[in-house]
Amino acid sequence: MWFVNLLQWLHDTPFSITMRESVWAEPIVETIHVLTLTLFIGFAFLLDLRLLGVCLRRRPVSQVLHKLNPFLFVGFTIMVVTGVLLFSGDPPSFYSTIFFKIKMVFLVLAGLNVLVFNATIGRKVAQWDMAPETPRAAKVAAVISIVLWVAIVAAGRAIAYDLPPPS
Amino acid sequence: MWLRTLVFHFCQWCNNSSWGHGVRDSVWLFPFVEIFHLLALGVLGGTILLLNLRLVGFGFRDEPLPELTREVRPWMLGSLAVMFVSGFLLFSTEAVKMYGNIGFRYKMFFLFFALVYTFTIHRKLTTSDETRVSPVWRWLAAFVSLALWAGVGLGGRSIGYV
Numbered sequence: 001m002w003f004v005n006l007l008q009w010l011h012d013t014p015f016s017i018t019m020r021e022s023v024w025a026e027p028i029v030e031t032i033h034v035l036t037l038t039l040f041i042g043f044a045f046l047l048d049l050r051l052l053g054v055c056l057r058r059r060p061v062s063q064v065l066h067k068l069n070p071f072l073f074v075g076f077t078i079m080v081v082t083g084v085l086l087f088s089g090d091p092p093s094f095y096s097t098i099f100f101k102i103k104m105v106f107l108v109l110a111g112l113n114v115l116v117f118n119a120t121i122g123r124k125v126a127q128w129d130m131a132p133e134t135p136r137a138a139k140v141a142a143v144i145s146i147v148l149w150v151a152i153v154a155a156g157r158a159i160a161y162d163l164p165p166p167s
Numbered sequence: 168m169w170l171r172t173l174v175f176h177f178c179q180w181c182n183n184s185s186w187g188h189g190v191r192d193s194v195w196l197f198p199f200v201e202i203f204h205l206l207a208l209g210v211l212g213g214t215i216l217l218l219n220l221r222l223v224g225f226g227f228r229d230e231p232l233p234e235l236t237r238e239v240r241p242w243m244l245g246s247l248a249v250m251f252v253s254g255f256l257l258f259s260t261e262a263v264k265m266y267g268n269i270g271f272r273y274k275m276f277f278l279f280f281a282l283v284y285t286f287t288i289h290r291k292l293t294t295s296d297e298t299r300v301s302p303v304w305r306w307l308a309a310f311v312s313l314a315l316w317a318g319v320g321l322g323g324r325s326i327g328y329v
Contacts, residue, residue: 031324035212035317037205042213049242056238059230067226071216153209154202161198 007091019089020166026089033082040075041149043068051142053134060129061138065122090163097162103155110148117141178262187259200256207249208320214243215285215316218293219309223302236293270329274322281315 010016019025049055050064087094094100121128121137128135181187190196217239221227227235258265265271289312297305 027324027328031321034205034208034324035320037209038212038216038320041206041209042211042216045210046213046217046239046242055242056235058234058238059227063227071220071226150202150206153205157198157202157205 004092004095007095010088010091016088016091019085026086029082029085033079033086036075036078036082037153039071040079041153043071043075044149045146047072048142048145051134051138053132053139061134062125062129065125090166093163094159096164097159099155099158099162103152103159106148106152106155110145110152113141113144113148175263175266178266181255181259181262184259186256187262190256191260197257197260200253203249204253204257207246207253210242210246211250212316212320214239214246215312218243218289219312222293222297222305222309224305232297233294265326268326268329270322270325270327272322274319274326277315277318277322281312281319284311284315 019029046055047064047068050057050059050061056064117138121135121141128138190200217226218232218236221232221235258271289308292300292305292308300308
């Protein structure tokens with residue numbers, strides 16, 4: 001299998017070895033990954049709650065999107081960079097756990113959810129910017145987002161319990 | 168010292184409690200509670216970040232700060248409650264061990280001051296017209312808030328390593 005070979009090759013790169021054997025690298029990167037949850041999950045939920053109409057209700061949706069987007073972008077970037085670094089420490093082990101695969105699938109779905117939102121109801125945000133009740137489609141997108149991110153956090157936590165013991 | 172004895176007995180009591188046993192003896196309950204702790208961390212940290220960013224003039228500037236505070240406060244307090252309950256359950260599974268864990272001690276130290284600060288000075292600042300306070304003080308106030316909460320987070324992260 002070319003993919004397993006690729007992971008094995010990654011595993012044997014000097015970078016991966018350093019990541020794995022350094023005393024500090026993994027705890028530091030993992031700490032950044034976990035604490036950036038505040039920036040990314042916190043702000044993503046605030047946005048979803050606005051779409052549901054239960055938080056920041058007095059702000060136009062477009063403004064909440066506009067203000068939170070830069071932070072979400074920074075948060076997501078940090079999450080991806082630190083996540084890739086953690087993965088690079090031992091790619092075959094990560095790939096061996098089902099929770100890692102679940103997390104990756106859900107991440108793709110969360111991305112699709114954003115794309116669909118932006119292409120449909122999100123594009124017409126001007127029409128319901130201050131509506132007392134947000135449209136059903138926006139609420140559905142928000143619920144899907146919350147469910148997916150909860151699942152992604154849960155799967156991420158489960159990975160650590162399911163990794164094979166270091167050899 | 169009587170306080171030390173009291174705290175130690177409290178830890179023993181938690182350790183031997185039904186919920187301490189329950190979470191400890193279950194295979195999936197500990198990770199399950201942990202996930203709630205992590206998700207509430209996201210929301211709590213998110214609301215605190217948002218208020219501090221607004222305090223120093225980033226984002227939602229055209230809305231008075233007290234209004235923003237009023238809107239996000241229920242979520243902040245709600246997630247704080249989830250943090251407490253889930254944290255207490257996690258603590259109870261190995262409370263006696265936590266008593267001697269230096270990371271946990273740091274976490275509680277920072278938590279105490281973070282809570283006191285959040286519900287006094289920080290609360291006062293975020294529920295009144297912040298423009299009456301000079302930017303220097305606002306930056307300092309936001310920095311202290313983030314530093315105290317970062318202490319709680321880093322202390323928590325270190326528990327498993329020390």
